Amino acid sequence: xxxxxxxxxxxxxxxxxxxxxxxxxxxxxxxxxxxxxxxxxxxxxxxxxxxxxxxxxxxxxxxxxxxxxxxxxxxxxxxxxxxxxxxxxxxxxxxxxxxxxxxxxxxxxxxxxxxxxxxxxxxxxxxxxxxxxxxxxxxxxxxxxxxxxxxxxxxxxxxxxxxxxxxxxxxxxxxxxxxxxxxxxxxxxxxxxxxxxxxxxxxxxxxxxxxxxxxxxxxxxxxxxxxxxxxxxxxxxxxxxxxxxxxxxxxxxxxxxxxxxxxxxxxxxxxxxxxxxxxxxxxxxxxxxxxxxxxxxxxxxxxxxxxxxxxxxxxxxxxxxxxxxxxxxxxxxxxxxxxxxxx
DNA sequence: AACGATTGCAACCGCTCCCTT
DNA sequence: AAAGGGAGCGGTTGCAATCGT
Numbered sequence: 233x234x235x236x237x238x239x240x241x242x243x244x245x246x247x248x249x250x251x252x253x254x255x256x257x258x259x260x261x262x263x264x265x266x267x268x269x270x271x272x273x274x275x276x277x278x279x280x281x282x283x284x285x286x287x288x289x290x291x292x293x294x295x296x297x298x299x300x301x302x303x304x305x306x307x308x309x310x311x312x313x314x315x316x317x318x319x320x321x322x323x324x325x326x327x328x329x330x331x332x333x334x335x336x337x338x339x340x341x342x343x344x345x346x347x348x349x350x351x352x353x354x355x356x357x358x359x360x361x362x363x364x365x366x367x368x369x370x371x372x373x374x375x376x377x378x379x380x381x382x383x384x385x386x387x388x389x390x391x392x393x394x395x396x397x398x399x400x401x402x403x404x405x406x407x408x409x410x411x412x413x414x415x416x417x418x419x420x421x422x423x424x425x426x427x428x429x430x431x432x433x434x435x436x437x438x439x440x441x442x443x444x445x446x447x448x449x450x451x452x453x454x455x456x457x458x459x460x461x462x463x464x465x466x467x468x469x470x471x472x473x474x475x476x477x478x479x480x481x482x483x484x485x486x487x488x489x490x491x492x493x494x495x496x497x498x499x500x501x502x503x504x505x506x507x508x509x510x511x512x513x514x515x516x517x518x519x520x521x522x523x524x525x526x527x528x529x530x531x532x533x534x535x536x537x538x539x540x541x542x543x544x545x546x547x548x549x550x551x552x553x554x555x556x557x558x559x560x561x562x563x564x565x566x567x568x569x570x571x572x573x574x575x
Numbered sequence: 576a577a578c579g580a581t582t583g584c585a586a587c588c589g590c591t592c593c594c595t596t
Numbered sequence: 597a598a599a600g601g602g603a604g605c606g607g608t609t610g611c612a613a614t615c616g617t
Contacts (some may be wrong), residue, residue: 246587270602287586322605336582
């Protein structure tokens with residue numbers, strides 16, 4: 233495995249290390265340290281360049297190197313830190329004891345990147361591929377699973393089954409809400425991809441966001457989750473928040489209209505009847521479906537758990553109201569897929 | 576069984592950063 | 597302040613192993 237053996241112009245050996253070379257390197261560093269990598273090969277009796285020795289030591293021979301498969305926790309950590317730091321492999325490695333930047337980089341490129349692509353997340357931006365709305369809606373089952381997981385996180389439940397992609401799914405859920413929010417918050421409706429497809433009207437009803445309830449009722453728990461996940465998307469008044477906790481200390485200051493990036497409550501609004509149908513995350517239930525009057529300051533009202541029946545009912549509404557068969561087909565297909573929530 | 580395609584990963588390359596002089 | 601050199605980082609390469617036909 234690895235590169236072919238060979239020599240560079242200086243006659244130094246390249247390619248895979250032999251056991252004898254490894255032993256020489258380990259022996260020398262254990263006895264003398266690795267003060268000067270350039271001088272080390274000669275001192276250790278190795279026909280290698282200092283760079284090669286350093287790489288071999290750092291990535292393979294150094295004590296404490298953890299080998300073997302990555303755990304779910306490690307995967308989760310990598311995804312979270314990559315969303316924050318990008319390809320800063322050494323920084324990410326600093327948070328994974330025993331793992332090297334090279335190993336993490338390889339694992340990202342061969343496993344995690346593909347995993348995120350499979351669930352419709354751009355591994356570079358950690359956002360849904362916004363140019364592909366078919367994929368976005370096709371990922372609805374995962375989004376709803378993420379919503380369920382997210383709710384369980386809010387409840388600090390230990391029962392929910394999560395894997396390393398859960399944070400990514402949650403982020404996807406978050407991002408989809410952002411996309412939906414942009415259809416209504418954007419002053420120029422045509423600039424919104426969803427608006428372009430639906431004449432500023434998704435499924436015949438407009439969506440907008442109301443985070444007052446969410447932060448009013450659950451921000452303590454929510455901030456805990458975000459603190460753990462280091463959500464880079466938290467932006468208040470177009471200013472990035474370094475400490476996610478800060479963004480929730482004064483929920484009143486959150487400006488929903490100006491800030492469609494803050495994690496909101498998804499609200500399905502009927503402009504005709506001035507009613508809101510709210511799909512919301514709330515304590516003790518998976519997802520709630522709420523009807524209330526336009527007065528958002530009084531988020532009272534008839535809550536009921538959002539179940540498969542509700543989704544089918546929702547699909548029925550879409551049937552009636554969506555004039556765009558493109559979206560209709562997508563939603564119907566999504567509705568027909570397996571429901572991820574417990575009944 | 577044979578062979579081409581794909582995958583995984585160790586190692587190299589070239590660039591940037593930072594420290595020293 | 598500028599130059600030189602070493603260390604470190606991210607991107608890329610190339611080969612062995614594995615998979616698919």
